[in-house]
Amino acid sequence: MKSKNCEEIFEPKFLFWIKNLNKKFEGKVNGIDALLKEKQAEIDRLREKNTELEAKIARKKLDIILLKRDNDILSLRISSLNEIINNQRGNQKPKISEDVKDAVFYAMKKSHPDNGGKEEDFIRFKKCYEELTK
DSSP states (O other), X not given: OOOOOHHHHHHHHHHHHHHHHHHHXXXXXXXXXXXXXXXXXXXHHHHHHHHHHHHHHHHHHHHHHHHHHHHHHHHHXXXXXXXXXXXXXXXXXXXXXXXXHHHXXXXXXXXXXXXXXXXXXXXXXXXXXXXXXX
Protein backbone atom coordinates (compact mmCIF):
# COMPACT_ATOMS: atom_id res chain seq x y z
CA MET A 1 0.00 0.00 0.00
CA LYS A 2 1.21 3.34 -0.98
CA SER A 3 1.50 6.09 1.65
CA LYS A 4 -0.23 9.40 0.99
CA ASN A 5 1.58 12.59 1.44
CA CYS A 6 0.06 15.67 3.11
CA GLU A 7 -0.94 17.34 -0.15
CA GLU A 8 -3.00 14.39 -1.26
CA ILE A 9 -4.84 14.32 2.06
CA PHE A 10 -5.49 18.04 2.61
CA GLU A 11 -5.91 19.32 -0.94
CA PRO A 12 -9.39 17.84 -1.56
CA LYS A 13 -10.63 19.03 1.85
CA PHE A 14 -9.15 22.46 1.25
CA LEU A 15 -10.82 22.72 -2.18
CA PHE A 16 -14.14 21.60 -0.69
CA TRP A 17 -13.85 24.25 2.02
CA ILE A 18 -13.01 26.94 -0.55
CA LYS A 19 -16.02 25.97 -2.71
CA ASN A 20 -18.33 26.17 0.30
CA LEU A 21 -16.98 29.58 1.24
CA ASN A 22 -17.39 30.71 -2.35
CA LYS A 23 -21.07 29.66 -2.36
CA LYS A 24 -21.73 31.45 0.94
CA PHE A 25 -20.15 34.69 -0.18
CA GLU A 26 -21.62 34.54 -3.69
CA GLY A 27 -25.12 35.02 -2.26
CA LYS A 28 -23.94 37.92 -0.13
CA VAL A 29 -22.16 39.55 -3.06
CA ASN A 30 -25.30 39.28 -5.19
CA GLY A 31 -27.28 40.89 -2.36
CA ILE A 32 -24.75 43.69 -2.11
CA ASP A 33 -24.87 44.24 -5.89
CA ALA A 34 -28.67 44.52 -5.74
CA LEU A 35 -28.41 46.96 -2.84
CA LEU A 36 -25.86 49.04 -4.74
CA LYS A 37 -28.13 49.22 -7.78
CA GLU A 38 -31.05 50.26 -5.58
CA LYS A 39 -28.97 53.00 -3.92
CA GLN A 40 -27.73 54.22 -7.32
CA ALA A 41 -31.33 54.48 -8.52
CA GLU A 42 -32.19 56.46 -5.38
CA ILE A 43 -29.23 58.79 -6.01
CA ASP A 44 -30.42 59.31 -9.60
CA ARG A 45 -33.94 60.16 -8.37
CA LEU A 46 -32.52 62.65 -5.86
CA ARG A 47 -30.35 64.27 -8.53
CA GLU A 48 -33.41 64.66 -10.77
CA LYS A 49 -35.39 66.19 -7.91
CA ASN A 50 -32.47 68.50 -7.14
CA THR A 51 -32.46 69.66 -10.76
CA GLU A 52 -36.18 70.39 -10.57
CA LEU A 53 -35.70 72.37 -7.35
CA GLU A 54 -32.84 74.36 -8.89
CA ALA A 55 -35.10 75.23 -11.82
CA LYS A 56 -37.82 76.40 -9.41
CA ILE A 57 -35.28 78.53 -7.55
CA ALA A 58 -34.14 80.09 -10.84
CA ARG A 59 -37.76 80.90 -11.76
CA LYS A 60 -38.35 82.49 -8.34
CA LYS A 61 -35.18 84.57 -8.70
CA LEU A 62 -36.40 85.76 -12.10
CA ASP A 63 -39.78 86.67 -10.57
CA ILE A 64 -37.98 88.70 -7.91
CA ILE A 65 -35.92 90.51 -10.55
CA LEU A 66 -39.05 91.33 -12.54
CA LEU A 67 -40.87 92.57 -9.42
CA LYS A 68 -37.91 94.79 -8.54
CA ARG A 69 -37.92 96.16 -12.08
CA ASP A 70 -41.67 96.90 -11.85
CA ASN A 71 -41.10 98.54 -8.49
CA ASP A 72 -38.33 100.73 -9.95
CA ILE A 73 -40.57 101.76 -12.86
CA LEU A 74 -43.39 102.64 -10.49
CA SER A 75 -41.01 104.61 -8.27
CA LEU A 76 -39.83 106.65 -11.28
CA ARG A 77 -43.40 107.34 -12.30
CA ILE A 78 -44.29 108.41 -8.76
CA SER A 79 -41.30 110.74 -8.55
CA SER A 80 -42.20 112.36 -11.88
CA LEU A 81 -45.77 112.81 -10.68
CA ASN A 82 -44.55 114.30 -7.41
CA GLU A 83 -42.38 116.68 -9.40
CA ILE A 84 -45.39 117.75 -11.47
CA ILE A 85 -47.47 118.27 -8.36
CA ASN A 86 -44.65 120.19 -6.61
CA ASN A 87 -44.32 122.49 -9.64
CA GLN A 88 -47.89 123.70 -9.34
CA ARG A 89 -48.28 127.44 -8.84
CA GLY A 90 -51.29 128.83 -7.06
CA ASN A 91 -54.53 127.28 -8.32
CA GLN A 92 -53.15 126.63 -11.74
CA LYS A 93 -52.64 123.02 -12.55
CA PRO A 94 -50.13 122.00 -15.17
CA LYS A 95 -51.44 120.16 -18.16
CA ILE A 96 -51.15 116.45 -17.49
CA SER A 97 -50.55 114.21 -20.45
CA GLU A 98 -52.62 111.08 -20.96
CA ASP A 99 -49.43 109.02 -20.64
CA VAL A 100 -48.97 110.17 -17.06
CA LYS A 101 -52.60 109.45 -16.24
CA ASP A 102 -52.27 106.01 -17.82
CA ALA A 103 -49.09 105.37 -15.86
CA VAL A 104 -50.78 106.27 -12.58
CA PHE A 105 -53.80 104.16 -13.46
CA TYR A 106 -51.48 101.24 -14.29
CA ALA A 107 -49.63 101.68 -10.99
CA MET A 108 -52.95 101.84 -9.14
CA LYS A 109 -54.09 98.63 -10.85
CA LYS A 110 -50.80 96.83 -10.11
CA SER A 111 -50.83 97.85 -6.45
CA HIS A 112 -54.43 96.73 -5.84
CA PRO A 113 -54.61 94.22 -2.94
CA ASP A 114 -56.49 91.75 -5.15
CA ASN A 115 -53.45 91.69 -7.45
CA GLY A 116 -51.04 91.09 -4.59
CA GLY A 117 -50.19 94.75 -3.96
CA LYS A 118 -50.12 96.71 -0.74
CA GLU A 119 -53.26 98.54 0.29
CA GLU A 120 -51.35 101.67 1.33
CA ASP A 121 -49.74 101.93 -2.12
CA PHE A 122 -53.12 101.42 -3.78
CA ILE A 123 -54.69 104.22 -1.71
CA ARG A 124 -51.78 106.54 -2.54
CA PHE A 125 -52.08 105.87 -6.28
CA LYS A 126 -55.87 106.19 -6.15
CA LYS A 127 -55.62 109.64 -4.53
CA CYS A 128 -53.02 110.66 -7.10
CA TYR A 129 -55.22 109.45 -9.97
CA GLU A 130 -58.23 111.28 -8.58
CA GLU A 131 -56.16 114.47 -8.39
CA LEU A 132 -55.02 114.05 -11.98
CA THR A 133 -58.50 113.45 -13.35
CA LYS A 134 -60.21 116.40 -11.64
